[in-house]
Structure formats: structure tokens, C-alpha cells
Amino acid sequence: MKWTFFHRMSSPKWFYDFSGKCLPWVGVLALGCIATGLTWGLLFTPPDYLQGNSYRIIFLHVPSASLAMTVYVGLAITAGIGYIWKIKLADMAVSCLAPIGASFCALALITGSIWGKPTWGTWWVWDARLTSMLILLFLYLGLVALREAFDSKETASRACAILAMVGLVNIPIIKFSVDWWNTLHQGATIKMTERPSMALEMLVPLLVSIAGFYLFCLFVFLLRLRAEIISREQRTSWVRSLLGAKS
Amino acid sequence: MYFDSIYELLTMGGHGPYVWAAYGIGLSVLVWNLFTPIFQGRKTADAIRRNARREQLRHEQLQREGR
Numbered sequence: 001m002k003w004t005f006f007h008r009m010s011s012p013k014w015f016y017d018f019s020g021k022c023l024p025w026v027g028v029l030a031l032g033c034i035a036t037g038l039t040w041g042l043l044f045t046p047p048d049y050l051q052g053n054s055y056r057i058i059f060l061h062v063p064s065a066s067l068a069m070t071v072y073v074g075l076a077i078t079a080g081i082g083y084i085w086k087i088k089l090a091d092m093a094v095s096c097l098a099p100i101g102a103s104f105c106a107l108a109l110i111t112g113s114i115w116g117k118p119t120w121g122t123w124w125v126w127d128a129r130l131t132s133m134l135i136l137l138f139l140y141l142g143l144v145a146l147r148e149a150f151d152s153k154e155t156a157s158r159a160c161a162i163l164a165m166v167g168l169v170n171i172p173i174i175k176f177s178v179d180w181w182n183t184l185h186q187g188a189t190i191k192m193t194e195r196p197s198m199a200l201e202m203l204v205p206l207l208v209s210i211a212g213f214y215l216f217c218l219f220v221f222l223l224r225l226r227a228e229i230i231s232r233e234q235r236t237s238w239v240r241s242l243l244g245a246k247s
Numbered sequence: 248m249y250f251d252s253i254y255e256l257l258t259m260g261g262h263g264p265y266v267w268a269a270y271g272i273g274l275s276v277l278v279w280n281l282f283t284p285i286f287q288g289r290k291t292a293d294a295i296r297r298n299a300r301r302e303q304l305r306h307e308q309l310q311r312e313g314r
Contacts, residue, residue: 034277042270043248043256053259056266060273100280107276111269118265220280227288234295243292243299 010087012229013238019222026222030215037063037209045202057115059206062189063213065108068136069171071101071217072164075143079164082157091157092232094164095147096224100217102140109133120184128177129185132170139167153232 008014041059048055075097082090112130113123124130143160150156178187189206190196196203233239250256257263 038270042266043250046249047260053262054265056259056262057269060269064273064276099283103276103280107273110272114265114269114272118262216277216280220284223281223284223288227284227291230288230295231291234291239295240299243295 010089012089012092012233013236015089016226016229019226023219023222023226026215026219030212030219033208033212034216035212037205037207037212040205041202041209045205048202051119054115054118057111058189058202059209061108061111061115062206063210064104064111065133066210067213067217068101068105068108068133068140069174070214071097071104072136072139073168073171075101076164076168079161083161083165088232089229091153091161092228093221093225094143094157094160096221096228098140098143098147098160100221100224102137102144104213104217105133105137105140109137125184127183127185128181129174129183132174132177135170136167136174139163139170142167 009018038059042056045056047053075094078090078097079094081087082094109130112133116125117123143163146163147156147160150159177183178185187197189198190203198206230239230243248256250259257267259266
């Protein structure tokens with residue numbers, strides 16, 4: 001019973017129809033959460049007692065850094081599934097996730113750097129957290145470039161899947177870098193096992209912003225994947241009739 | 248609002264340029280993510296329709312020539 005669901009889900013046509021139904025809901029929720037979280041964080045929270053107003057960058061920095069890592073884990077798992085079971089849709093998803101992840105990873109690095117200047121007095125240090133995050137950006141860019149380097153879609157798909165799975169080793173290094181090494185970067189603000197080290201009036205807008213970024217990521221991922229499905233399935237009759245292109 | 252005046256909101260006690268630059272870049276990343284797939288999708292759809300029309304014309308031409 002469960003397996004037939006997976007099988008159906010991996011059909012590009014089924015996924016195109018299904019995602020079309022979810023898209024407006026995800027979009028509206030994402031927009032609402034991001035607008036609320038960022039406006040709340042920017043205008044209605046008190047300044048930090050130590051860092052002053054510069055800490056307001058957290059409402060962008062933490063969601064984008066968290067997304068950059070989560071997207072990579074999702075990408076690597078999808079790549080593994082696509083590699084083992086040769087699912088076309090999984091490879092399409094991998095090709096769509098790489099540029100999205102790269103953009104959020106770059107945003108995390110840039111906002112971190114801007115935050116670092118007034119807080120640490122420097123734009124950049126070769127600290128474990130910052131360096132491992134930079135490697136993550138290179139992995140994402142590598143995935144985008146590697147796909148372009150092959151003429152055959154199948155070879156490109158296999159090469160990208162292997163790179164994605166090998167690169168997964170970097171994720172725990174990023175996550176635990178602040179515990180394993182004595183870094184300039186501060187420790188985790190929100191932990192699964194402990195109470196957050198943040199006042200509630202700052203924590204709530206941060207959580208709203210994180211939810212908004214995750215929903216936004218899902219929204220643009222669906223948009224990208226739908227465009228990719230149309231592009232790769234353009235020879236099929238359902239895409240032709242969908243676009244009103246008679247053959 | 249936490250800030251007393253627009254001036255305070257913009258300067259944020261000296262941290263204004265950092266905070267606003269970060270939010271500006273953040274917004275542009277969101278906009279880029281939103282518009283890239285929309286334009287890409289439109290470009291692909293147009294190309295598919297164009298190809299289909301070309302095929303159709305070629306087919307009609309062959310029929311006229313009696314081949």
C-alpha cells in the first residue's frame with residue numbers, strides 16, 4: 001500500500017498536478033510568515049543588551065544558515081534515492097535544490113560577515129564554523145557546475161549524486177564545529193534538548209522567520225521543479241497538451 | 248514600534264548600515280529565488296510551443312507538396 005504511493009509520487013505528471021494544488025497555500029503561508037517574522041524582528045523587538053541593534057541580523061542569518069544545511073541533507077538523501085532506484089524525478093529535484101541551497105548558503109555567509117564586523121571587529125576569520133560553511137557553498141556550486149560539465153544527462157545525474165553523498169560528511173562538521181573547536185562563532189541559540197538561550201520576545205519572531213524561510217524554500221523548490229519537469233518531459237503528450245502545443 | 252523616530256530606525260545607534268545592508272541583500276536573494284524559476288518556466292514553455300508550431304508547419308508543407 002505504502003509502496004504504491006511512493007511509486008505514484010515519483011511520476012512527473014502526478015507530481016506536477018499535485019504540486020500545482022499545494023503551491024498557492026505554501027506561497028501565501030511563506031509570505032505571511034516571512035513578512036511577520038522579519039518586520040517583528042526588525043521593528044518590534046528590544047535590542048540585545050550586549051550586541052545592540054546589530055543582532056537583528058539574526059532573523060535572516062539563522063533561518064538561511066539552517067536552510068542551507070537542511071537543503072543539503074535533503075538533496076543528498078534525494079540524490080541517494082535517485083542513484084539507487086534510478087528515479088528521474090529525484091534527479092530533477094537534486095538539480096533544482098542545488099541553486100536554492102547555494103543562494104541561502106551565500107546569504108548566511110554574507111549576513112554573518114556583515115554581523116561579524118560590528119560584533120567581532122572583522123568581516124571574516126578562518127574559524128571552523130565559517131570555513132566549513134564556505135566549503136558547503138563550494139559543494140553547492142560544484143553540484144551546479146558538475147551538471148553543466150556533462151553532455152549526457154544520465155552521466156551528469158550519477159556524478160552529481162556521488163558528489164552530493166560524499167559532501168554529506170561536511171554537515172555534522174558544520175553543526176558541531178562550535179562544540180568541537182574553540183570558535184569565534186557563538187554556540188547554538190536554539191537546541192532540541194535544552195531551553196533556548198534567548199528571551200521569548202526575540203525567540204518567537206525568530207521561530208516565525210525560520211518557518212517562513214522553510215516554507216519559502218519549499219515554494220521556490222516546487223516552482224523550479226515544475227519548470228524542470230516541463231523542460232525534461234517536453235516530448236510527452238501530457239506536457240504538449242498542457243501547453244496547447246499540438247504535434 | 249521599538250524605535251522612537253524614523254531617524255533612530257534608520258541609524259539603529261550606529262548599526263543601521265549593517266542591519267539594512269543585510270536585509271537588502273536578504274530581500275534580493277528571496278526575489279532572485281522567486282523570479283528565476285518563473286522566467287525559466289516561461290522560456291521553456293515558449294520554446295516548446297515554438298517547436299511544435301514549426302513541426303506543424305513542416306508537416307503541412309510536406310502534405311502540400313504531396314509527399
